[in-house]
Amino acid sequence: MDALVNKRIAQVIKGDQNAFAEIVELYQHRLYQICYRMLGNKHEAEDIAQEAFMRAYVNIHTFDQNRKFSTWLYRIATNLCIDRIRKKKPDYYLDAEVRGAEGLNMYSSIANDDELPEDELVKMEIQERVQYEISRLPEKYRAAIVLKYIEELPLAEISEILDLPLGTVKTRIHRGREALRKQLSNL
């Protein structure tokens, strides 16, 4: 696959914009998934995933073809996601309905420090719950956990994507896992 991707990249560099469509085709689902798991919102995920592809396109000539394209692409995407999370931190849609909680909006849970009441958690579908718990992790743990357990990438690759030493990645995964364990202790 890398050979094919590199061939397409060479075409894109020569100015063939259509060759990039195939690259988007190949990586769209994985990239979208990373963004969605990081951001927990479909619209934002789509927005950021597109932005990531666009940046990859614009900066394609800076990509070192001896390396893995996916690593480079995921790095762009995770950086964008982390930026987005940091920017909008205090920005909750207060009147947005909370997933799986009919008639319940953020106003009703804000007093609980962004934590849903126990009975609401129990009512959640398992898939919603996974996403909810991931999105409660601090963003630096979140990226590591998503790449490790959802994308199932090797630690070495995660360390390259996040531009962190291997030891730091391990620590973040440990802490993220520990945080999740506590969040899920009622499961």
Added chain:
Amino acid sequence: MKTCPDYIVQYMNDYLDGDLEPSEERVLKENLVTCQDCQQIYHELTKTVAFVQSASQIEAPRGFVEATMRKLPKQNQRSGAQRWFKQHPLFTAAAIFFVLMSAALFTSFNNEQQFSFTKQPNVIVEGNTVIVPEGEVVRGDIKVRNGDLRVDGELHGNVTVVNGQYMASSGVITGEVEEIDQVFEWLWYNIKEGFKDAASIFSNEAALVND
């Protein structure tokens, strides 16, 4: 309830990442056998991992590729032109040739502002007018630049007047008469002349071959 050392949890995490030394693994296992709390933690950790991994793989929405491609910046004009030139080297060469050629001709048109004419015996010059007097016979072509031509006698040849006027008169001209007073006509004339020269070279060669 005894508290186990912190490194036990660290061991658990290392174990889950698959990089726990065998000796440490033994320590961890012995610990898990004896300590209920640690067992509980370990159980929760594995459950957490399974839980996160149970997240279904989600896919990008329909039309994602098209939407993304639409958002890409359009290739800018300059690089588009560069690409076109690269793809059509012959056209590019022709275009460059044409540009340089016309520039050269254009300058030559502007530079040649002074009055000049083909030297022929029997012609008279009055001011800026070249005259073939009555009764005289000129054999050969006459080219006048920045001046007029009047033929009262006989001229056996072609006439070219650049930036001037050929004055119709009672004279006899056996060749073609051409008046040029526009830059583009001048260009066109030069190009035609160039081709004629080239053609004559070829026909000369052909003649040589035939000989």
